[in-house]
Amino acid sequence: MARNLFINGESMVYVRGPSGDADIGGSSLTQLGLAGDPIQVQLGLRHRDVIVDAWGPEIPMDVQTFLSDVIINMNLVHFDRTILDACLRMSMGGVSTVGLVGRAGRRLGSAVGGPGLAPFTAGNSYIGLIIDSPVAGKVWRFYSTYLTGNPVSFPLGVERSIVAVQFRAIPYTDDPWGASLTHGGTAGTGSLNAKLWDHPATATW
């Protein structure tokens, strides 16, 4: 692809939740809605300096990467409130009714005390998020997100409600060691190739 003006074009936002959820638990995508202005995708790359005394205390002689998260901000103007409620439910611990809180300490990736669950399986509350891109053809697909920060700002009044929504994507995996145990070997890739986002050809999972 040569250089050019980059215009994403209209950006439909899709979500997918855990299997079995009545609102977003299907195997296909569910439309969350359209934003009133550009959706902001902010990559949060983390690094840490490697300091050696020979280089003094300020400038590193090498830098280590310590993974990344992504913050996605959008102002929804034409959206499905039921689906937004479902995203709120998932982000509050996978509760059954919006407005109720989950158990304190519940993991988003699984139940308290349970093993980590693969994305989209029942009990895993992370939300798959897709920002479609029919014009530019560069779909953003985030695998494990939840509503964070001040997750939703919901103006209520006679004007149309433009809801400010903030998602956080992390590279969740159900196995932090990165591989099944191989006795006598040194298997284990840690975070290597854990999925944070990708760009599929079309807006599908």
Add this chain to the structure above:
Amino acid sequence: MGRNLVINGEAMTWVKFGKHIGITNSVPGVSGSQVLFELGLASEEIRVTPKYNHMDLPADDYGRETSPETLWMGAECNVQMTLVHYDPYVLDAIMNESMGGFELGEDPGVLAPIGRPMGANVPMYSSGNHYMSLNILSPVQDMPYRFRTGYLTGPPVEIPLGTSRTLAKLNWRFIPYARPNASGEVYSSGVVLWDRELDRDP
């Protein structure tokens, strides 16, 4: 291998018990057909602290403060880790083995007879030997550790119980365990405190 930055990378921990754990008295919730168990992952660096012992050999000609020779008096090793993603049943077994081992059918937390020798004068990994070996993997640096004979020591473990994730702090002590030979002698020479060979399943 030349000098370089040393980065161990992700460090999985395994433990190996005496056969009374792995074969005849399996850890609850864990397959009983194997002797090597996955303990888990730490939330931060695992700290390995060897403790060397030396003793001065004084001579009057050198006065009271300085020694013309020093005797090597053996070593032990302390390993500290804060586990975040671990098998609580394996941790239970480690805690009980460090209390002198538990009897068949006993619940965790039950004391063994006071004064019981941890090794019971039998080889490592034999039934009745309550020492454990600890394997720390190193797939990035490729410099794993295996500590051969150890147990949790004081304060052995802290287990916070609450709604936050339970970060279990473990404090291991490893010693150069040895048994008398056929003549009844115990030799320290050649006893392995740690090496870089990982345990294998039987």
